Amino acid sequence: MVTVSKALTIKKTKPPLGKRLKKEWNRNAIVYLFLVPILIHFTIFQVYPFLLSFYLTFMDWRIIGEPVFVGLKHWQYFLHDSLAWKAIWNTVKFSIYYIVPTMALGLILALIINSGVRGAKFFKGIFFLPVVTSFVIIAGIWGWLFKGTEAGMINFILSFFGIEPQLFLSNSSQALAVLAGLSIFKVAGSTMIYYFAGLQSIDKQLYEAAQMDGASTLRIFWTITFPLLKPIHFYVLITTTIGSFQIFDSAFLLTGGGPNYATTTLVYYLYAQGFTSLNLSYAAVLSYVLFFIILVISLIQRKYLGKDSNLY
Protein backbone atom coordinates (compact mmCIF):
# COMPACT_ATOMS: atom_id res chain seq x y z
CA MET A 1 0.00 0.00 0.00
CA VAL A 2 2.77 2.36 0.90
CA THR A 3 4.51 1.82 -2.43
CA VAL A 4 1.30 2.53 -4.34
CA SER A 5 0.67 5.81 -2.56
CA LYS A 6 4.32 6.74 -2.99
CA ALA A 7 4.09 6.05 -6.71
CA LEU A 8 0.98 8.18 -6.91
CA THR A 9 2.56 11.16 -5.22
CA ILE A 10 5.56 10.94 -7.53
CA LYS A 11 3.28 10.81 -10.54
CA LYS A 12 1.31 13.78 -9.35
CA THR A 13 4.36 16.01 -8.98
CA LYS A 14 6.33 14.73 -11.97
CA PRO A 15 8.08 17.75 -13.53
CA PRO A 16 8.78 18.09 -17.27
CA LEU A 17 11.59 16.02 -18.80
CA GLY A 18 14.07 18.87 -19.19
CA LYS A 19 13.77 19.80 -15.59
CA ARG A 20 14.14 16.19 -14.49
CA LEU A 21 17.26 15.74 -16.59
CA LYS A 22 18.69 18.88 -15.10
CA LYS A 23 17.95 17.64 -11.62
CA GLU A 24 19.45 14.24 -12.44
CA TRP A 25 22.60 15.92 -13.76
CA ASN A 26 22.74 18.13 -10.71
CA ARG A 27 22.60 15.15 -8.36
CA ASN A 28 24.51 12.53 -10.33
CA ALA A 29 26.94 14.38 -12.61
CA ILE A 30 29.85 12.78 -10.79
CA VAL A 31 28.63 9.30 -11.71
CA TYR A 32 28.54 10.11 -15.43
CA LEU A 33 31.77 12.10 -15.39
CA PHE A 34 33.90 9.54 -13.57
CA LEU A 35 32.32 6.12 -13.63
CA VAL A 36 32.18 5.89 -17.43
CA PRO A 37 35.91 6.59 -18.02
CA ILE A 38 36.83 4.29 -15.15
CA LEU A 39 34.77 1.45 -16.58
CA ILE A 40 36.52 1.92 -19.91
CA HIS A 41 39.88 1.89 -18.12
CA PHE A 42 38.83 -1.20 -16.17
CA THR A 43 37.85 -2.98 -19.38
CA ILE A 44 41.11 -2.13 -21.14
CA PHE A 45 43.52 -2.90 -18.30
CA GLN A 46 41.76 -5.67 -16.38
CA VAL A 47 38.99 -7.42 -18.29
CA TYR A 48 40.55 -7.45 -21.74
CA PRO A 49 43.99 -8.71 -20.62
CA PHE A 50 42.29 -11.41 -18.55
CA LEU A 51 40.44 -12.67 -21.63
CA LEU A 52 43.39 -12.12 -23.96
CA SER A 53 45.54 -14.22 -21.69
CA PHE A 54 43.05 -17.08 -21.86
CA TYR A 55 42.97 -16.81 -25.65
CA LEU A 56 46.76 -16.76 -25.62
CA THR A 57 46.92 -20.19 -23.99
CA PHE A 58 45.47 -21.72 -27.19
CA MET A 59 47.91 -19.95 -29.51
CA ASP A 60 51.57 -20.10 -30.36
CA TRP A 61 52.43 -16.53 -29.59
CA ARG A 62 56.05 -15.52 -29.67
CA ILE A 63 56.90 -11.86 -29.61
CA ILE A 64 57.78 -11.83 -33.30
CA GLY A 65 55.57 -13.31 -36.03
CA GLU A 66 51.91 -14.08 -36.43
CA PRO A 67 50.12 -16.03 -33.70
CA VAL A 68 49.04 -19.55 -34.71
CA PHE A 69 46.15 -21.51 -33.22
CA VAL A 70 47.41 -24.69 -31.57
CA GLY A 71 44.45 -25.74 -29.42
CA LEU A 72 45.32 -27.47 -26.18
CA LYS A 73 48.98 -28.04 -27.03
CA HIS A 74 50.30 -25.83 -24.23
CA TRP A 75 47.89 -27.23 -21.66
CA GLN A 76 48.91 -30.76 -22.58
CA TYR A 77 52.54 -29.78 -22.39
CA PHE A 78 51.90 -28.40 -18.93
CA LEU A 79 50.49 -31.73 -17.73
CA HIS A 80 53.72 -33.48 -18.72
CA ASP A 81 56.14 -30.69 -17.87
CA SER A 82 58.07 -32.06 -14.92
CA LEU A 83 59.70 -28.68 -14.32
CA ALA A 84 56.31 -26.99 -13.95
CA TRP A 85 55.28 -29.58 -11.39
CA LYS A 86 58.58 -29.16 -9.62
CA ALA A 87 57.89 -25.41 -9.54
CA ILE A 88 54.47 -26.03 -8.01
CA TRP A 89 55.98 -28.44 -5.51
CA ASN A 90 58.65 -25.87 -4.63
CA THR A 91 55.91 -23.31 -4.08
CA VAL A 92 54.04 -25.71 -1.79
CA LYS A 93 57.28 -26.38 0.10
CA PHE A 94 57.82 -22.65 0.41
CA SER A 95 54.30 -22.31 1.86
CA ILE A 96 55.06 -24.99 4.42
CA TYR A 97 58.22 -23.17 5.52
CA TYR A 98 56.50 -19.81 5.48
CA ILE A 99 52.85 -19.86 6.55
CA VAL A 100 52.90 -21.23 10.10
CA PRO A 101 56.06 -19.36 11.20
CA THR A 102 54.66 -16.09 9.82
CA MET A 103 51.41 -16.58 11.70
CA ALA A 104 53.18 -17.66 14.88
CA LEU A 105 55.67 -14.78 14.79
CA GLY A 106 52.89 -12.29 14.05
CA LEU A 107 50.87 -13.62 16.97
CA ILE A 108 53.87 -13.52 19.32
CA LEU A 109 54.65 -9.92 18.32
CA ALA A 110 51.01 -8.94 18.82
CA LEU A 111 50.89 -10.63 22.24
CA ILE A 112 54.01 -8.79 23.37
CA ILE A 113 52.76 -5.44 22.06
CA ASN A 114 49.40 -6.06 23.71
CA SER A 115 50.83 -7.08 27.10
CA GLY A 116 50.88 -3.52 28.38
CA VAL A 117 54.62 -2.94 27.95
CA ARG A 118 55.94 0.58 27.65
CA GLY A 119 57.03 1.74 24.23
CA ALA A 120 54.58 -0.67 22.61
CA LYS A 121 53.81 1.82 19.87
CA PHE A 122 57.48 2.33 19.07
CA PHE A 123 58.16 -1.39 18.84
CA LYS A 124 55.02 -1.94 16.78
CA GLY A 125 56.58 0.48 14.32
CA ILE A 126 59.86 -1.44 14.30
CA PHE A 127 58.14 -4.75 13.65
CA PHE A 128 56.12 -3.17 10.88
CA LEU A 129 59.08 -1.50 9.19
CA PRO A 130 60.06 -4.50 6.97
CA VAL A 131 56.51 -4.58 5.58
CA VAL A 132 57.01 -1.22 3.90
CA THR A 133 60.62 -1.85 2.89
CA SER A 134 61.23 -3.08 -0.63
CA PHE A 135 62.21 -6.67 -1.27
CA VAL A 136 65.30 -5.40 -3.06
CA ILE A 137 66.69 -3.70 0.04
CA ILE A 138 65.95 -6.63 2.33
CA ALA A 139 67.23 -9.15 -0.20
CA GLY A 140 70.51 -7.23 -0.51
CA ILE A 141 71.08 -7.47 3.23
CA TRP A 142 69.69 -10.99 3.49
CA GLY A 143 71.97 -12.29 0.77
CA TRP A 144 74.89 -10.85 2.64
CA LEU A 145 73.78 -12.25 6.03
CA PHE A 146 73.37 -15.71 4.53
CA LYS A 147 76.53 -15.66 2.49
CA GLY A 148 77.62 -19.27 2.05
CA THR A 149 81.20 -18.79 3.22
CA GLU A 150 82.93 -18.27 6.54
CA ALA A 151 82.62 -14.54 5.87
CA GLY A 152 78.82 -14.69 6.13
CA MET A 153 77.41 -13.32 9.35
CA ILE A 154 75.02 -16.20 10.03
CA ASN A 155 77.86 -18.66 9.47
CA PHE A 156 79.97 -16.56 11.83
CA ILE A 157 77.28 -16.86 14.51
CA LEU A 158 76.87 -20.59 13.84
CA SER A 159 80.61 -21.09 14.28
CA PHE A 160 80.21 -20.20 17.97
CA PHE A 161 78.00 -23.26 18.29
CA GLY A 162 80.54 -25.39 16.50
CA ILE A 163 78.51 -25.60 13.32
CA GLU A 164 80.37 -25.83 10.03
CA PRO A 165 79.79 -23.01 7.50
CA GLN A 166 76.64 -23.68 5.51
CA LEU A 167 76.20 -22.94 1.82
CA PHE A 168 72.67 -21.56 2.31
CA LEU A 169 71.63 -20.01 -1.00
CA SER A 170 73.94 -22.29 -3.00
CA ASN A 171 72.64 -25.42 -1.29
CA SER A 172 69.59 -26.85 -3.02
CA SER A 173 68.11 -28.15 0.22
CA GLN A 174 68.59 -24.88 2.14
CA ALA A 175 68.00 -22.11 -0.40
CA LEU A 176 64.20 -22.22 -0.31
CA ALA A 177 64.16 -22.09 3.49
CA VAL A 178 66.46 -19.03 3.45
CA LEU A 179 64.06 -17.30 1.05
CA ALA A 180 61.14 -18.27 3.30
CA GLY A 181 63.01 -16.71 6.21
CA LEU A 182 63.27 -13.45 4.28
CA SER A 183 59.52 -13.46 3.62
CA ILE A 184 58.71 -14.28 7.25
CA PHE A 185 60.81 -11.32 8.36
CA LYS A 186 59.14 -9.08 5.80
CA VAL A 187 55.50 -10.09 6.38
CA ALA A 188 55.26 -10.91 10.12
CA GLY A 189 54.62 -7.22 10.89
CA SER A 190 51.39 -7.13 8.92
CA THR A 191 50.23 -10.41 10.48
CA MET A 192 50.94 -8.73 13.82
CA ILE A 193 48.56 -5.88 12.94
CA TYR A 194 45.68 -8.30 12.33
CA TYR A 195 46.36 -10.22 15.52
CA PHE A 196 46.75 -7.02 17.50
CA ALA A 197 43.33 -5.83 16.32
CA GLY A 198 41.93 -9.24 17.22
CA LEU A 199 43.47 -9.22 20.68
CA GLN A 200 42.10 -5.77 21.40
CA SER A 201 38.59 -6.87 20.54
CA ILE A 202 38.59 -9.67 23.14
CA ASP A 203 36.47 -8.81 26.16
CA LYS A 204 38.77 -8.01 29.12
CA GLN A 205 36.21 -9.44 31.55
CA LEU A 206 36.95 -12.92 30.25
CA TYR A 207 40.55 -12.59 31.41
CA GLU A 208 39.53 -11.16 34.76
CA ALA A 209 37.15 -14.03 35.36
CA ALA A 210 39.80 -16.60 34.40
CA GLN A 211 42.39 -14.95 36.65
CA MET A 212 39.93 -14.98 39.51
CA ASP A 213 39.56 -18.73 39.01
CA GLY A 214 43.34 -19.01 39.30
CA ALA A 215 44.06 -20.04 35.71
CA SER A 216 47.70 -19.80 34.61
CA THR A 217 48.81 -17.40 31.88
CA LEU A 218 49.47 -20.29 29.52
CA ARG A 219 46.10 -21.84 30.22
CA ILE A 220 44.35 -18.52 29.66
CA PHE A 221 46.12 -18.22 26.32
CA TRP A 222 45.15 -21.69 25.10
CA THR A 223 41.58 -21.69 26.38
CA ILE A 224 40.55 -18.07 25.82
CA THR A 225 42.85 -16.05 23.59
CA PHE A 226 43.78 -18.60 20.96
CA PRO A 227 40.25 -19.92 20.26
CA LEU A 228 38.73 -16.43 20.23
CA LEU A 229 41.21 -15.39 17.55
CA LYS A 230 39.80 -18.05 15.23
CA PRO A 231 38.47 -15.63 12.58
CA ILE A 232 41.85 -13.87 12.52
CA HIS A 233 43.73 -17.17 12.23
CA PHE A 234 41.57 -18.01 9.29
CA TYR A 235 41.91 -14.67 7.55
CA VAL A 236 45.67 -14.55 8.05
CA LEU A 237 46.01 -18.16 6.90
CA ILE A 238 44.24 -17.35 3.64
CA THR A 239 46.17 -14.15 2.91
CA THR A 240 49.57 -15.66 3.71
CA THR A 241 48.72 -18.71 1.61
CA ILE A 242 47.78 -16.55 -1.38
CA GLY A 243 50.93 -14.49 -0.81
CA SER A 244 53.12 -17.57 -0.67
CA PHE A 245 51.89 -18.77 -4.05
CA GLN A 246 52.91 -15.46 -5.59
CA ILE A 247 56.46 -15.49 -4.25
CA PHE A 248 58.87 -14.21 -6.87
CA ASP A 249 61.02 -11.23 -5.86
CA SER A 250 63.40 -12.99 -3.48
CA ALA A 251 63.96 -15.93 -5.84
CA PHE A 252 64.64 -13.53 -8.69
CA LEU A 253 66.99 -11.37 -6.65
CA LEU A 254 68.94 -13.95 -4.69
CA THR A 255 68.99 -17.30 -6.43
CA GLY A 256 67.69 -16.91 -9.98
CA GLY A 257 65.59 -20.02 -9.43
CA GLY A 258 68.60 -22.16 -8.58
CA PRO A 259 70.56 -24.05 -7.46
CA ASN A 260 69.33 -26.91 -9.60
CA TYR A 261 65.82 -25.38 -9.81
CA ALA A 262 65.44 -25.64 -6.02
CA THR A 263 63.99 -22.13 -5.80
CA THR A 264 62.11 -22.12 -9.10
CA THR A 265 58.69 -21.21 -7.75
CA LEU A 266 55.57 -21.13 -9.89
CA VAL A 267 55.80 -17.39 -10.58
CA TYR A 268 59.55 -17.56 -11.15
CA TYR A 269 59.01 -20.35 -13.68
CA LEU A 270 56.25 -18.31 -15.32
CA TYR A 271 58.62 -15.36 -15.57
CA ALA A 272 61.44 -17.48 -16.96
CA GLN A 273 59.18 -19.12 -19.54
CA GLY A 274 57.55 -15.87 -20.62
CA PHE A 275 60.36 -13.39 -20.52
CA THR A 276 63.59 -15.37 -20.69
CA SER A 277 62.51 -18.11 -23.09
CA LEU A 278 59.97 -15.71 -24.68
CA ASN A 279 57.34 -18.45 -24.63
CA LEU A 280 54.46 -16.14 -23.78
CA SER A 281 51.69 -18.65 -24.48
CA TYR A 282 53.07 -21.23 -22.13
CA ALA A 283 53.65 -18.55 -19.50
CA ALA A 284 49.97 -17.67 -19.90
CA VAL A 285 49.04 -21.31 -19.20
CA LEU A 286 51.16 -21.19 -16.03
CA SER A 287 49.55 -17.90 -15.01
CA TYR A 288 46.13 -19.53 -15.34
CA VAL A 289 47.32 -22.41 -13.17
CA LEU A 290 48.32 -19.81 -10.57
CA PHE A 291 44.96 -18.13 -10.97
CA PHE A 292 43.05 -21.38 -10.41
CA ILE A 293 45.05 -22.13 -7.28
CA ILE A 294 44.35 -18.66 -5.89
CA LEU A 295 40.70 -18.90 -6.95
CA VAL A 296 40.24 -22.11 -5.00
CA ILE A 297 41.86 -20.59 -1.91
CA SER A 298 39.70 -17.46 -2.23
CA LEU A 299 36.54 -19.51 -2.65
CA ILE A 300 37.36 -21.41 0.52
CA GLN A 301 37.78 -18.03 2.22
CA ARG A 302 34.42 -16.77 0.91
CA LYS A 303 32.70 -19.95 2.01
CA TYR A 304 33.94 -19.79 5.58
CA LEU A 305 34.08 -16.05 6.04
CA GLY A 306 30.51 -15.82 4.77
CA LYS A 307 29.40 -17.39 8.04
CA ASP A 308 31.74 -15.28 10.07
CA SER A 309 31.57 -12.04 8.16
CA ASN A 310 31.99 -9.66 11.07
CA LEU A 311 35.70 -10.09 11.41
CA TYR A 312 36.58 -7.15 13.58
Place this chain on the structure above:
Amino acid sequence: MKKVISYIALFILGFAFLMPFFIMILGSFKEVEFAQMDPLFWIPEDPTIGNYLYIMRDGMFVRWIWNSVVITIIPVLSQMFLCAVLGYIFAKKQFVGRDLIFWIFMGVIMIPQQLLIIPKYIMFSDFGWINTYWALIVPEVWGIMGVFLVRQFLQNIPNDLEEAAYIDGASDLQVFFKIILPLSIPVVATVGTFSFISNWNDLFQPLIYLTEETMFPITLGLASMLGKEGNFGIEMAGSAVSFIPTFLIFLFFQRYFTEGIQMSGMK
Protein backbone atom coordinates in the same frame (compact mmCIF):
# COMPACT_ATOMS: atom_id res chain seq x y z
CA MET B 1 57.56 -11.88 36.13
CA LYS B 2 55.30 -11.88 33.10
CA LYS B 3 56.29 -8.28 32.43
CA VAL B 4 59.98 -9.15 32.59
CA ILE B 5 59.58 -11.89 29.99
CA SER B 6 57.64 -9.46 27.80
CA TYR B 7 60.39 -6.86 28.00
CA ILE B 8 63.15 -9.35 27.28
CA ALA B 9 61.25 -10.71 24.26
CA LEU B 10 60.47 -7.18 23.13
CA PHE B 11 64.11 -6.11 23.15
CA ILE B 12 65.47 -9.27 21.55
CA LEU B 13 62.89 -9.17 18.76
CA GLY B 14 63.19 -5.42 18.37
CA PHE B 15 66.93 -5.77 17.96
CA ALA B 16 66.55 -8.65 15.50
CA PHE B 17 64.10 -6.66 13.39
CA LEU B 18 66.34 -3.59 13.37
CA MET B 19 69.54 -5.53 12.69
CA PRO B 20 69.21 -5.55 8.88
CA PHE B 21 68.60 -1.81 8.92
CA PHE B 22 71.68 -1.26 11.11
CA ILE B 23 73.71 -3.31 8.66
CA MET B 24 72.38 -1.23 5.79
CA ILE B 25 73.19 2.10 7.41
CA LEU B 26 76.56 1.15 8.91
CA GLY B 27 77.57 -0.73 5.76
CA SER B 28 76.81 2.32 3.66
CA PHE B 29 79.55 4.24 5.49
CA LYS B 30 82.12 1.50 4.90
CA GLU B 31 85.04 2.10 2.60
CA VAL B 32 84.74 0.32 -0.74
CA GLU B 33 86.91 -2.77 -0.64
CA PHE B 34 87.40 -5.63 -2.96
CA ALA B 35 87.60 -8.43 -0.46
CA GLN B 36 84.99 -8.95 2.23
CA MET B 37 86.49 -11.73 4.27
CA ASP B 38 85.28 -10.36 7.57
CA PRO B 39 81.80 -11.27 8.82
CA LEU B 40 81.61 -7.99 10.68
CA PHE B 41 82.62 -6.21 7.50
CA TRP B 42 79.69 -3.79 7.80
CA ILE B 43 81.09 -2.11 10.91
CA PRO B 44 83.15 0.79 9.56
CA GLU B 45 86.45 1.51 11.28
CA ASP B 46 86.73 4.95 9.83
CA PRO B 47 83.36 5.96 8.41
CA THR B 48 83.30 7.58 5.00
CA ILE B 49 80.59 9.21 2.96
CA GLY B 50 82.44 8.11 -0.18
CA ASN B 51 79.72 5.63 -1.13
CA TYR B 52 77.08 8.34 -1.03
CA LEU B 53 79.23 10.69 -3.08
CA TYR B 54 79.85 7.88 -5.55
CA ILE B 55 76.17 7.16 -6.18
CA MET B 56 75.28 10.84 -6.33
CA ARG B 57 77.95 11.45 -8.95
CA ASP B 58 76.89 8.34 -10.80
CA GLY B 59 74.33 9.75 -13.23
CA MET B 60 72.52 6.46 -13.47
CA PHE B 61 71.60 6.30 -9.80
CA VAL B 62 70.09 9.76 -9.77
CA ARG B 63 68.20 8.88 -12.91
CA TRP B 64 66.79 5.72 -11.28
CA ILE B 65 65.57 7.72 -8.29
CA TRP B 66 63.98 10.24 -10.63
CA ASN B 67 62.24 7.44 -12.59
CA SER B 68 60.89 6.03 -9.34
CA VAL B 69 59.62 9.46 -8.31
CA VAL B 70 57.76 9.88 -11.60
CA ILE B 71 56.17 6.43 -11.62
CA THR B 72 55.19 6.78 -7.96
CA ILE B 73 53.99 10.35 -7.49
CA ILE B 74 51.58 10.46 -10.42
CA PRO B 75 49.74 7.22 -9.52
CA VAL B 76 49.67 8.20 -5.83
CA LEU B 77 48.00 11.56 -6.47
CA SER B 78 45.66 10.22 -9.06
CA GLN B 79 44.70 7.20 -6.92
CA MET B 80 43.96 9.42 -3.95
CA PHE B 81 41.58 11.51 -6.04
CA LEU B 82 39.97 8.85 -8.21
CA CYS B 83 39.56 6.32 -5.40
CA ALA B 84 37.86 9.02 -3.33
CA VAL B 85 35.48 9.84 -6.19
CA LEU B 86 34.70 6.20 -6.93
CA GLY B 87 34.42 5.24 -3.29
CA TYR B 88 31.89 8.03 -2.93
CA ILE B 89 29.97 6.91 -6.02
CA PHE B 90 29.75 3.32 -4.80
CA ALA B 91 28.94 4.28 -1.23
CA LYS B 92 26.33 6.99 -1.75
CA LYS B 93 25.01 7.13 -5.29
CA GLN B 94 22.01 5.18 -6.57
CA PHE B 95 22.18 3.90 -10.13
CA VAL B 96 21.37 0.77 -12.05
CA GLY B 97 24.02 -1.95 -11.76
CA ARG B 98 25.94 -0.26 -8.96
CA ASP B 99 26.28 -3.32 -6.77
CA LEU B 100 26.90 -5.59 -9.73
CA ILE B 101 29.78 -3.40 -10.95
CA PHE B 102 31.22 -3.26 -7.47
CA TRP B 103 31.14 -7.02 -7.01
CA ILE B 104 32.75 -7.50 -10.40
CA PHE B 105 35.53 -5.19 -9.17
CA MET B 106 35.90 -7.23 -6.00
CA GLY B 107 36.00 -10.44 -8.00
CA VAL B 108 38.74 -9.08 -10.23
CA ILE B 109 40.94 -8.47 -7.17
CA MET B 110 41.38 -12.25 -7.07
CA ILE B 111 43.14 -12.22 -10.44
CA PRO B 112 46.87 -12.27 -9.70
CA GLN B 113 48.80 -9.47 -11.40
CA GLN B 114 51.17 -12.10 -12.79
CA LEU B 115 48.32 -13.28 -15.00
CA LEU B 116 47.62 -9.83 -16.40
CA ILE B 117 51.25 -9.00 -17.01
CA ILE B 118 51.70 -11.28 -20.04
CA PRO B 119 48.76 -9.93 -22.07
CA LYS B 120 49.61 -6.41 -20.89
CA TYR B 121 53.14 -6.89 -22.20
CA ILE B 122 51.70 -7.74 -25.61
CA MET B 123 49.26 -4.81 -25.48
CA PHE B 124 51.93 -2.36 -24.40
CA SER B 125 54.22 -3.57 -27.17
CA ASP B 126 51.44 -2.65 -29.59
CA PHE B 127 50.88 0.71 -27.88
CA GLY B 128 54.63 1.43 -28.02
CA TRP B 129 54.66 1.69 -24.23
CA ILE B 130 57.59 -0.64 -23.57
CA ASN B 131 60.45 1.34 -22.01
CA THR B 132 58.19 4.29 -21.26
CA TYR B 133 56.64 5.62 -18.08
CA TRP B 134 53.18 5.08 -19.56
CA ALA B 135 53.27 1.32 -18.97
CA LEU B 136 53.71 1.88 -15.24
CA ILE B 137 51.55 4.97 -14.78
CA VAL B 138 48.40 4.59 -16.87
CA PRO B 139 47.25 1.19 -15.48
CA GLU B 140 47.83 2.44 -11.92
CA VAL B 141 45.80 5.67 -11.98
CA TRP B 142 43.14 4.12 -9.78
CA GLY B 143 42.90 0.91 -7.81
CA ILE B 144 40.10 -1.38 -6.75
CA MET B 145 41.48 -1.75 -3.23
CA GLY B 146 41.46 2.02 -2.75
CA VAL B 147 37.86 2.27 -3.97
CA PHE B 148 36.95 -0.48 -1.55
CA LEU B 149 38.58 1.33 1.38
CA VAL B 150 36.90 4.67 0.65
CA ARG B 151 33.52 3.03 0.10
CA GLN B 152 33.86 1.18 3.40
CA PHE B 153 34.71 4.43 5.14
CA LEU B 154 31.91 6.52 3.62
CA GLN B 155 29.24 3.90 4.22
CA ASN B 156 29.65 4.52 7.93
CA ILE B 157 29.05 8.25 7.54
CA PRO B 158 25.41 9.43 7.77
CA ASN B 159 23.84 11.20 4.79
CA ASP B 160 22.53 14.20 6.78
CA LEU B 161 25.20 16.68 5.75
CA GLU B 162 24.89 15.72 2.12
CA GLU B 163 21.10 15.95 2.14
CA ALA B 164 21.23 19.34 3.81
CA ALA B 165 23.60 20.58 1.11
CA TYR B 166 21.30 19.32 -1.64
CA ILE B 167 18.36 21.10 -0.07
CA ASP B 168 20.44 24.27 -0.11
CA GLY B 169 20.77 23.75 -3.85
CA ALA B 170 24.30 22.38 -4.07
CA SER B 171 25.23 20.17 -7.01
CA ASP B 172 26.79 16.78 -6.35
CA LEU B 173 30.21 17.96 -7.51
CA GLN B 174 30.03 20.70 -4.88
CA VAL B 175 28.90 18.15 -2.31
CA PHE B 176 31.84 15.93 -3.18
CA PHE B 177 34.51 18.62 -3.08
CA LYS B 178 33.15 20.62 -0.14
CA ILE B 179 31.79 17.88 2.11
CA ILE B 180 32.86 14.37 1.15
CA LEU B 181 36.49 14.97 0.24
CA PRO B 182 37.38 16.86 3.44
CA LEU B 183 35.61 14.16 5.48
CA SER B 184 37.52 11.41 3.70
CA ILE B 185 41.00 12.78 4.35
CA PRO B 186 42.04 9.92 6.70
CA VAL B 187 41.03 7.17 4.31
CA VAL B 188 42.43 9.05 1.31
CA ALA B 189 45.73 9.26 3.20
CA THR B 190 45.57 5.50 3.65
CA VAL B 191 45.01 5.01 -0.08
CA GLY B 192 47.95 7.32 -0.78
CA THR B 193 50.36 5.55 1.56
CA PHE B 194 49.39 2.12 0.20
CA SER B 195 49.78 3.33 -3.33
CA PHE B 196 53.13 4.91 -2.55
CA ILE B 197 54.53 1.73 -1.02
CA SER B 198 53.29 -0.56 -3.75
CA ASN B 199 54.59 1.65 -6.57
CA TRP B 200 57.87 2.71 -5.01
CA ASN B 201 58.73 -0.89 -4.11
CA ASP B 202 57.40 -2.58 -7.23
CA LEU B 203 59.93 -4.80 -8.94
CA PHE B 204 57.90 -7.19 -11.08
CA GLN B 205 56.16 -4.77 -13.43
CA PRO B 206 59.22 -2.61 -14.17
CA LEU B 207 61.18 -5.80 -14.74
CA ILE B 208 58.77 -6.79 -17.50
CA TYR B 209 58.05 -3.45 -19.15
CA LEU B 210 61.44 -1.76 -18.86
CA THR B 211 64.60 -3.11 -20.41
CA GLU B 212 66.67 0.04 -20.85
CA GLU B 213 68.84 0.90 -17.90
CA THR B 214 68.03 4.59 -18.21
CA MET B 215 64.34 3.85 -17.61
CA PHE B 216 64.84 1.64 -14.53
CA PRO B 217 63.20 2.64 -11.26
CA ILE B 218 65.40 2.41 -8.19
CA THR B 219 64.25 -1.13 -7.32
CA LEU B 220 65.42 -2.49 -10.65
CA GLY B 221 68.57 -0.37 -10.51
CA LEU B 222 69.50 -1.73 -7.10
CA ALA B 223 68.71 -5.24 -8.30
CA SER B 224 71.20 -4.77 -11.11
CA MET B 225 73.84 -3.77 -8.53
CA LEU B 226 73.04 -6.72 -6.29
CA GLY B 227 75.68 -9.29 -5.73
CA LYS B 228 78.48 -7.53 -7.60
CA GLU B 229 81.51 -8.28 -5.44
CA GLY B 230 83.08 -5.32 -3.76
CA ASN B 231 79.92 -3.27 -4.21
CA PHE B 232 78.56 -3.85 -0.73
CA GLY B 233 79.07 -0.33 0.59
CA ILE B 234 77.71 1.29 -2.55
CA GLU B 235 74.77 -1.05 -2.65
CA MET B 236 73.94 -0.29 0.98
CA ALA B 237 74.27 3.45 0.34
CA GLY B 238 71.90 3.09 -2.62
CA SER B 239 69.49 1.07 -0.51
CA ALA B 240 69.62 3.64 2.26
CA VAL B 241 68.89 6.54 -0.11
CA SER B 242 66.01 4.67 -1.72
CA PHE B 243 64.72 3.88 1.76
CA ILE B 244 64.54 7.55 2.88
CA PRO B 245 61.18 8.36 1.21
CA THR B 246 59.66 5.11 2.47
CA PHE B 247 60.89 5.80 5.95
CA LEU B 248 59.56 9.37 6.00
CA ILE B 249 56.16 8.27 4.73
CA PHE B 250 56.19 5.50 7.31
CA LEU B 251 57.16 7.87 10.10
CA PHE B 252 54.38 10.33 9.41
CA PHE B 253 51.66 8.03 8.12
CA GLN B 254 52.19 4.84 10.11
CA ARG B 255 48.69 5.10 11.56
CA TYR B 256 47.19 5.09 8.06
CA PHE B 257 49.10 1.95 7.13
CA THR B 258 47.92 -0.04 10.09
CA GLU B 259 44.36 1.26 9.82
CA GLY B 260 44.32 0.43 6.14
CA ILE B 261 45.57 -3.08 6.77
CA GLN B 262 42.86 -3.61 9.35
CA MET B 263 40.19 -2.13 7.10
CA SER B 264 41.19 -4.31 4.17
CA GLY B 265 40.51 -7.29 6.41
CA MET B 266 36.93 -6.22 6.99
CA LYS B 267 35.52 -7.55 3.76
